[in-house]
Amino acid sequence: MAGGWLFMAGAAFATLLAIATHVAVHCPISPLPLSPPSSSLRFPSNNFLQGTEKLGEGRLNRPEDLCFDEEGIMYTVTRDGWIERMHRNGSWEQWVLVGGPSLLGIATSSTGAILLCDADKGLLKVRDEGATILASQVTNGTRIRFADDVIEASDGAVYFTDASSKFGFEDWLLDYLEARPNGRLLKYEPSTKTTSEVLPYLSFPNGVALSEGEDYLVVCETLRFRCLKHWLKGEKKGKTDVFIDNLPGHPDNVNRAPDGSFWIALLQMDLDRFGLISRSPMAKRILASFPALQQMIKPKGAMVANVGADGKIRRIFYDSDGKVISFVTSAVEFEGYLFLGSLDTNFVGKLLLK
Template sequence: MRRVCVQGLEKLGEGALDAPEDVYVDAAAGGALYTATSDGWMQRMSPGNGSWERWRFIGGTGLLGIAPSADGAMLVCDADKGLLRVGEDGVVTLLASEVEGTRIRFAEAAIEASDGTVYFSDASTRFGLDRWFHDFVESRATGRLLRYDPRSGQTSVVLDSLGFANGVALPRDEAFVVVCESSRCTRVWLKGEKAGKAETFIDNLPGCPDNIRLGSDGHFWIALAQIRSAWLDFVTRWSLTKRVVASFPTLLEWLQATAKGAMVAQVSQDGRIIRVLDDSEGKAINLVTSVTEFNGDIFLGSRATNFIGKLSLAQGAHEQGAVPS
């Protein structure tokens, strides 16, 4: 595995984008970029002149993961409302706000399979977006991977007891679905002899997995939040310290402020790290939440910035030496 340092990051839409969590690139439209921002808008960048437009208004402050639908609509995870569909005509439809009699409290990320089934994550059943760090510190593993069936309109639980369920992705053959947790990525087999079985896809990553997206070469790109620190490791080691810190907002804010830096990893379909791109001090971009690869570039989303980062994989990084895999 190679580790490289981020160089030459281009800041797209700087100042016009409010906490762009996720990025989708429409290859059929020549590389048009889409993102959802915390001011309630879906925004789009023209591939021709790089100009941004407020494309569709959804409302709310909890817009997170986005994904395309085969019918031309966009799927949007609203942490507060649930799974949304935004049509080409701008009509917003709520697809799922509860599952099996319980509220979807923290819709995070989604992906649509070729048969129209939507797999999406519910990060926590205890806390919403405004208190996500409480869930991370408490580590009670209440997240879920959910399935929305467009034919019946029903939502079901695929896997529960997940540690802050986050990004969701499918490989090209859709043999399994991957869901990211705070300390690992888990896959659930959808086909073959293992169908229905859950197992660890990859763990021991150099950061906390956030969003995951399939790359053009069949490998996955994973955004790794740099939340781990010596203090946080100490706090989360025992139930008592977790409860004490979770009871004091000031301590939580201080711990959260210790997180800095940005990192993404390219991971093979068999769960092997291929390379890591790193901005350990957060000089170019901080707290990357998503990474999308297109045409030799990667596009980085972050709720801590007012821009989307663009980095050339060929020219924008230099090797820092091997890292044990």
């Protein structure tokens, strides 16, 4: 019996030694602990998102983000590299093939073009004839590694996020596990064709939106469960405050609503349910070293929040089980409806707001 226990102990030690050696050699991250918020505001789970209508079902490949132009035409990006658009009459058109799986944030421009963040290529401008690159690096020479979301101000300035200066699009989960402030907020000035850094050291900055008076930007810090308010005008110009903290999920994209409030898509990751893992740098090193284990880290269900200009949550809508829609990454209000982008569907969601 004693020999059996010794054999099992020896085998266990050998296994642990092999894991430790593999992690020491192959771990690509230097992680910090990541703690989910301890006192998030909780709203009743209403499953209101299960009333979502499915637009373009079957033709859209994981449409992450969307926008509307002045004529009410909806544009959305897909993982197969297309920008598709839906006309007022409900008909769909494959508009421009940009190529690649890394098309993320999209917004309209006063020039009539569409602005697009391609995580790999940078900031793009898209017209009928195709896409052109506006910025692939910052003027100081640093590469834009993970262009994420974009918005244009009325003066023509374009603000966009670079989610990570360390990891690219295909390795976004590594940045999530590392939990370090690798990202930044950038500004492209079309008159000089220069790109400058507005805010450095952000923890996976994702969505970006302008306030109604364009006096501040709202920037989602996905890894820190919060959104920042960066002032563009007034006495606090150049300063940054917390817009909303302790969100009940990771904020993805943010869009201003017609009434001046903001719609924020919130992700709930499996890893957040395992506090020991998210708080343990060693556990995260092991996950990062074994790609097969990373399959356990997935968003569950769907959640969007409506946050007032005062930074307070007004409404939260759920599909807690993901029965109709899951992994919602953007929410855009237009003409009394909420339109939903997702990385887990083949359609754009449409929800009547009452």
